[in-house]
Amino acid sequence: MSLFKPWWRLALLLTIAGLLVAATLAAPYVTFVSSAVTPPQEQLVIVAPGSSFATVSKQLRAAGVVTDTRYFGWLARWKEAAGRIRSGDYMFRSAATPGEILDRLVKGDVYQYPLTIPEGLTLEEIAARIEAKQLGNAERFLAAAHNPELLKALGIEDGSAEGYLFPETYLIPKGYGEKRLVRRMVAEFRKRLPADFAEAAKKYNMTLHELVTLASIIQKEVARIDEMPLVSAVFHNRLRIGMRLQSCPTVIYGLDEFDGNLTRKHLETYTSYNTYRFGGLPPGPISNPGTNALAAAANPAEVKYLYFVARGDGSHAYSTNLRDHNAAVRRYQLKR
Structure with missing residues (x-):
């Protein structure tokens, strides 16, 4: 006697067939998923x-x-x-x-798109680079970098984030936001600021903002890292004796337009950044300095130099007096 009635056999066969069909159909999906x-x-x-x-x-x-x-x-x-x-x-x-x-x-x-900010760029140059990389709008970035509430929250005493946007390669997604980017760059500045920077500001009777300003000038004046402490010493020495800094990059920063050719007329232009006309530091940073320039501002070389002039090979000649400086100018600039 059969254990199964005919209709049970049919049901079993249909079930098995259904499972086989399902397995056949599911196999490609399982392969796809795995x-x-x-x-x-x-x-x-x-x-x-x-x-x-x-x-x-x-x-x-x-x-x-x-x-x-x-x-x-x-x-x-x-x-x-x-x-x-x-x-x-x-x-x-x-x-x-x-x-x-x-x-x-x-x-x-x-x-995350790479956004590389080289050392020594100005705020406007950074804004232009961000827009060129299609990672933000230049005008909105500039507005964020001058936003009083944002600057206050970031602990910046000046009316601009100039000097506090740390040069680095950032990885940024599209739509990151200009304010968020300013916050991130300033946070990187705080993170990378030399440990002795605040103490150095007190040592030289400066505010942190003033020492950042000096670092920004050093950054623009010299490219060679080994010379940054020497340039820092020149400016520290001048500030100490009340001598004008006479820094060309500060003059250029204060100009509305500059074609790359610095003239005597430019040196006589009345702006608060013209350190040929006015003593002391300019009112704020003229670029965004990197770690080496910040460290040099805090740790000038122990030398008595008051002058330096470019040799034309990327290095500079340093002097303690005007006579030697003029001789260096004749040798390296006037080729006499």
């Missing part, structure tokens, strides 16, 4: 605000990041991720499974 895909080359996928999941899936498929938009949609529905994708620029370089890609899109793990 397989990491390596793009043919570095791929940047820009997810615009408001993009539908279908649109994003097609972008990823076109970039070679996913192999099947239908399976990718199934996975997104299962993970409840379809409506949680964040806009932004996504860079795909290495192998990743569809699940890993979805996780990146949901977390907003967007590409």
Whole structure:
């Protein structure tokens, strides 16, 4: 006698057949989900605000990041991720499974663009560079760098963030925000400020802002790191005896326009930054100095130099008196 009635046999066969069909259909999906895909080359996928999941899936498929938009949609529905994708620029370089890609899109793990700020740039030059890299608007950045409330919150006593935007390579996503970028650059300045800087300001009877101003002048005057303490000593010595700094970069900073040719007329121009006309330091920094210039301002060389002149090879000749300085000028500048 049979253990199963005919209809039970049929039901069992149909169930087995159904499972086999399901397994056959599921196999490609399982393979899709578990397989990491390596793009043919570095791929940047820009997810615009408001993009539908279908649109994003097609972008990823076109970039070679996913192999099947239908399976990718199934996975997104299962993970409840379809409506949680964040806009932004996504860079795909290495192998990743569809699940890993979805996780990146949901977390907003967007590409960080490198923004390199060299030492000695002015605030306006930094703003222009940010806009050129399409990482912000120059006018909005300048406005943020002059925002009284923001400056107060950042502990900057001047009316500008000039001098406090630390030169570094920053990794910035699109849409980072100009105020946020100012905060980040000032935070980096605080982090990288030499440990003895505040104490040095007291030692030389300066405010921290004044010592930053001096560092910014040193940064513009000399490129060689080994000479920065010497230039610092020249300016410290001049300040101590009440001698004008007579720094050309300060004059240039105060000009509305400058074509690269500094003339006597420029040296006679009336601006608060003209250290040929006025004694002491200018009212604020003239550039954004790096660590070496900041350290040099805080630690001038122990020399009695009062003058220096460019030799024409990137180095400078230093003198303790005007006679020797004039001789150096004739030798290196006038070639006599």
